[in-house]
Amino acid sequence: MATNLWTRAKAYFVRIEECGDAWARRRLTAEEYAEASDLDRLIKLHFWKWFAMFVAATLVGGLIVLGISPEMSFAKAAVGSGVVILYALAAVASAWYGYRKWAKHPFWYILGIFILLMLAGTLFGFSISSFMSGRAFTDLAWERVARGASVALLLGIGASAVLLTIARLRQREALQRAARLEAEAERERLARQSIQAELKLLQAQVEPHFLFNTLANIRHLVQTGSPDAVVMLDHLIRYLRTALPEIRAEGSTLGREADLARAYLEILRIRMGGTLSFAIDIPDELAREPFPPLMVITLVENAIKHGVAPQGRGRVDIRAAKQGDRIHVTVEDDGRGLQEPIGQGIGLANVRERLRAIFGESASLALSGRDGPGTRAVIEVPA
Template structure:
């Protein structure tokens, strides 16, 4: 209450001084004050008092309190925004553009300032006031809003200054009826609201990414779970048959199965392995198959030691080898050879499993395609577009399946391609 009384007294005192000065000038010009001047003086003082009371009343309704800070014509606000400088500057410019009745928005990216000119609500409905209403004709019709962005570390500060679009001496005689307080609060609320909405969107995006990652891991684990039992069931079924027909070979197969499990079970819940670990697992797998196929199965491995630390989805190499044997070598009389090759070209590592079996025709067994679909899906989930898979015919017979994955970072020195077997070279093994 004391602040509002002080403000009203200050306004009336300023008008009283102005009336006295005007009265002195009037008396000098017209040899006396006269009734006309006295009437004008009383009217001016009444309007000044009415304007001050209206200002106090409206600010009280807007702010819910009365003190020197909220009663002032010129308002300043400061807010901290948890974002980068450029992002905060664009947000401030957007808020000032959408401020009610704002126009003439000027942006200065170099100085990180945005200025807007805001029209005050028009009590005359767009019509010019009467020529006899001098106070209304010379009233302030616009306010200025100046926002400055202050760069920081992780957060930026924004200072907002709202003031009448007039000289400072006008504050002695005219009040803005809370328009600049309203502008300042509107800008502050808009910045807070938009910053909070942006943070919520980022949090929701992070939660969606976390959920997507969890779903990806779950799908990878499911796909891996579809691969591992397939081989185990087949091996145990073969061991069961050998236990009746050839117990020593059945015992040997079970011994190799134990070695295989030693390489597999410690990583059963891990979706990624290394090329070296996958090669050891695949060798144990092939030792089991050699018991059944004998000399019909030959193996050639050409993988440089420098590439054995390249990461691969678990069981993927074995899936390609198993596919080559099941659909290529087993149906072929006399069997054949499996080649496992790896090389690095620029930022890609290619791993090829080739065979000289039946190929896509000539008695090859028809498969369901689940294994190769599994390979493609696991590569997509693990590497996105950075990995690829291709399968082509080998020459003179067989199939070559190639996966390409990103090389480890930092990139190792380029590895010279190893000599490729004649069957593989003639077949033009392609790397997709």
């Protein structure tokens, strides 16, 4: 029976809590609701500690009241002190968590409300005393009424001053916190703008570097009167149609980067008389993955310049793979291998700077030798 009653009581209180929560969601702002939820969790987490402190404070308060008014019973003194303590706790919690509403009003407004409440409470208390003693209200000692009203007046002034001070301090803290958050957001915005500006500058350095090398190749083929000039021009047109929209673009895809590399390598294959071979393996599911523009072509240029070109022939392989939440893009050549310290070239340094500007520390470029002749460059970025 007792267990059943306890279960029903718990269900009843849960229902009350749900209704209160629904009411709070409708009436409070998101920030106010978050603060109220924090208070609710704090009370639930330390409920028995708070309860023990309240009981101890009530008993001590009852003893103090009993010392002031020995004629009063201890039960009445304890109940009275408990009510006062509950009221004080509720008022402090209201000022602490409801500071937005408190701080909207001037001091005299809060003071007037507290004085009226204190006086009303005093009169109500004497009315209850009159009813319980069976004496008419007019028969009560007016000296006691006046003394009670004076105490209520002083308590109202003191309580309103303390609580309004709490509310104003909380408001100042909230304004300072909001100012800090706004300043941090502004710093982040300026940092992003700076990164974008740096990225544009680095990307602008790639464009002439790539285009001048390509134009030099075309000039050489035209000067030699190669019969493949028309085919090469077709590849150049295809390259420019793909590349020009990306010159000022902030992003590209692996598919477009593969098309650029294919057009570029076709041009070089013709120029080298067929001694250059290549393969590009970009799975269809990765072709639409975002990727920084002109990075793959920079690695291809690096492979041609430092690996294939010095020996007059060779092969370049480009492939992409997804491993977990990372995308790996690999450019390999079978040329002469690493002949200088890794990462000393301008093009590779440029790629690293652009990766840092876009992804921070979550992306990387690694250069290493292969098992056989040649070099392997791997760009790793978040998927």
